[in-house]
Structure formats: C-alpha cells, structure tokens
Amino acid sequence: MPSSNPLLYTYRRCPYAMRARMALLLAGVAFDAHEIVLRDKPADMLAVSPKGTVPVLVLCGNRVLEQSWSIVEWALNQESAGPEVRGWWSRAQSPNHQNLLLCNDGDFKHHLDRYKYPDRYAHEVEGGVFNSGIEHRDRAVALLLAPLEASLGQGKYLGGDQPCATDIGIFPFVRQFAAVDPVWFAALPVSRIHQWLDTWRRSPLFEASMHKLPTNKRVSFPGAGDFAKAFAPGPGWS
Ligand SMILES: N[C@@H](CCC(=O)N[C@@H](CS)C(=O)NCC(=O)O)C(=O)O
Numbered sequence: 173m174p175s176s177n178p179l180l181y182t183y184r185r186c187p188y189a190m191r192a193r194m195a196l197l198l199a200g201v202a203f204d205a206h207e208i209v210l211r212d213k214p215a216d217m218l219a220v221s222p223k224g225t226v227p228v229l230v231l232c233g234n235r236v237l238e239q240s241w242s243i244v245e246w247a248l249n250q251e252s253a254g255p256e257v258r259g260w261w262s263r264a265q266s267p268n269h270q271n272l273l274l275c276n277d278g279d280f281k282h283h284l285d286r287y288k289y290p291d292r293y294a295h296e297v298e299g300g301v302f303n304s305g306i307e308h309r310d311r312a313v314a315l316l317l318a319p320l321e322a323s324l325g326q327g328k329y330l331g332g333d334q335p336c337a338t339d340i341g342i343f344p345f346v347r348q349f350a351a352v353d354p355v356w357f358a359a360l361p362v363s364r365i366h367q368w369l370d371t372w373r374r375s376p377l378f379e380a381s382m383h384k385l386p387t388n389k390r391v392s393f394p395g396a397g398d399f400a401k402a403f404a405p406g407p408g409w410s
Contacts (some may be wrong), residue, residue, distance in 0.1 A: 179390065180243075181217045183230040187344035188240035193381040194340045195244040198260065198399050199253035203229075205389045205393040207385040214388065227260065229270040241273070244337055256400050263336035268323060272330070275316050276342045283312035284345060287350050312349060317362055320346070324364035328371070335403045343372040376402050 175377070180196065182189040182205050196203050213224055221228045221238040229237040229246070236242045248261040263269075286293045290305030296311040318341070320330075330342070346369060350357040358366070364380055372378055380395035 175204050175390075175392065176232060177202050177392065178232065179203070179230045180205045180393070181208055181214070181221075181226050182206065182385075183208055183210060183226045184384065186226055187348055188225075189227040190344035190378075190381055191341050192229065192240045192243040193393070194377055195247040195337070196229075197380050197395060198340070198377060198394075199250050199257050200398070201247055201250060201253075203393050204387055204390050206253045206390050207387045209387050210291075211398040212388075225399065241277075244341060248337055254400075260331070260333065260336050260340075260400075263331040263334065264338040264341070269330065269336070269338040270376040272316070272319060272323065273338055273341050274343055275319070277310075280312050280316040280349075281345065283315065284349050287312060288348065289345070309352070316342075317346070317349075317360075317365060321365050326370055329368070329403075339368075339372065340377075341379075343369070347373065375399075 178196075178201065180189075180192065180203050182193060184207060193205075206214065206217070208217065208226055212300075216224075217228055218224055220230055220236045223238065225238070227240050227243055231237065231245045231246075237246055245261065248257055264273075264365045286296070286303055287305045287306040290303060290308075293303045296303045323330055330338045336405070346365065350369060377399040380399070383394055385391055385393075
C-alpha cells in the first residue's frame with residue numbers, strides 16, 4: 173500500500189535540506205524521503221516544483237512546500253509537535269533572528285560559495301578586483317559570524333538557554349564554512365560559535381538528520397525520536 177506520509181525530496185549534503193530534515197525530526201513528523209542526484213533530478217519532483225531545488229516537501233492533498241524555511245515553519249507548528257517544539261519557532265521571530273537568517277541565506281551564502289569554490293567563481297570581478305576566496309571568507313566573517321558571536325552572548329543557543337529555529341536554520345551553513353579550512357576556523361576568535369557548532373554537530377538531532385539513504389528511491393526516513401528533550405535548558409556560557 174502506498175505511504176500517506178509527506179514526501180521530502182532531499183540531498184544529504186545540502187544545508188537547506190539539513191534544516192528541513194532537522195525540523196521534521198524535531199517535530200516528530202513521520203515522513204518519506206527521496207535522496208536525489210543533483211545532475212539527474214527526478215521527473216516527479218520537477219513536475220511538482222519546476223524550479224528544481226531541494227528540499228521540497230509534498231504534503232497529503234499534494235500541497236507543495238518548496239522553500240526550506242517554509243518546511244521548517246510547517247513542521248515546527250504542527251499541532252502534534254506540542255508547545256515545546258512550537259516554542260522553537262516563536263523564539264525565532266525576533267527582528268535579530270530574522271536578520272541573521274536573511275543574512276545567512278543571502279550575503280553569507282553568496283560569500284560562502286565563493287570561499288568554498290574559488291575556481292568556480294574565478295571569472296567574477298567585484299569592485300574591480302578579481303575574486304579571491306580569502307576576501308569572500310573575510311566578508312562572510314564580518315557579515316554573519318561577528319553578529320552571530322554577539323548573539324550567542326545571550327546563552328548557549330540563539331534562543332538563549334533554549335534552542336530555536338534560527339539555530340537549525342543557520343548551523344548547517346556555518347558548519348560548511350568551518351569545514352573549508354578547519355585549522356584556520358579553529359584559530360578564529362569566536363569561542364561561542366566554536367562551542368555552539370560543536371554542540372549542534374554532536375547533537376542526536378543532527379546525527380539523525382544525516383542518515384544515509386539510497387539514491388533515487390522513496391523510503392521512510394528513520395530516526396523518529398523525542399529530540400526536543402535532548403535540548404533541555406542548561407547553563408549558558410559567557
Ligand atoms: N531557497 C531554497 C534554496 C535551496 C537550494 O538552493 N538548494 C540547492 C542544494 S544545496 C539546490 O537544490 N540546487 C539545485 C542544483 O544545484 O541544481 C530553499 O531555501 O530551499
């Protein structure tokens with residue numbers, strides 16, 4: 173019998189898809205997943221979402237959510253998710269959090285791509301200067317990491333003592349940034365971000381979200397569990 177679960181088209185290493193998978197798992201939503209191959213996207217996915225990016229969530233009744241943040245919003249606001257999980261969404265609605273997310277998905281991602289793949293963008297000229305990965309790295313630090321470090325002064329998470337949607341929205345991108353040159357990143361004077369990143373990397377929620385799936389196949393995504401409990405408020409750091 174075909175499954176009636178929502179279907180997530182996903183790509184394991186995509187940071188947008190990571191935030192969607194984390195939100196679905198956190199909310200305890202049972203979902204199916206289809207791990208796509210980027211250069212050979214499934215026709216079924218393109219039929220419901222011709223823009224061709226992942227993640228895409230197809231809900232019962234064929235409603236389609238084709239932006240990662242819409243999937244996070246939908247998941248965390250499910251009635252069945254309970255008040256604790258809904259708090260993750262409401263704590264993320266402050267202007268500071270919205271600005272951090274906007275910066276992450278906009279300017280920071282722009283510079284991250286150019287820092288990570290300098291050869292791909294070597295032809296670009298900005299302000300009369302040829303692209304240099306290092307220049308983009310430093311701009312990314314000023315744009316997002318500096319305000320992020322300041323925001324983490326309020327507690328262990330971006331939500332203060334309790335995590336929030338902005339944490340899972342931004343963490344996969346900062347993780348990617350850190351991985352370009354781990355030695356350089358470890359020496360960067362952003363101790364709160366180092367601890368924050370470490371907490372999220374080692375979290376059962378993130379580990380579950382990175383489960384390896386077969387490609388081009390609809391499967392039930394494993395790992396449903398009570399992840400919210402693992403994030404009980406604890407002492408912050410300063
Ligand atoms: N604004 C979209 C961006 C999603 C996105 O750009 N995903 C990338 C993968 S990380 C993608 O699917 N790219 C299509 C491609 O590379 O062909 C969202 O938030 O979901």
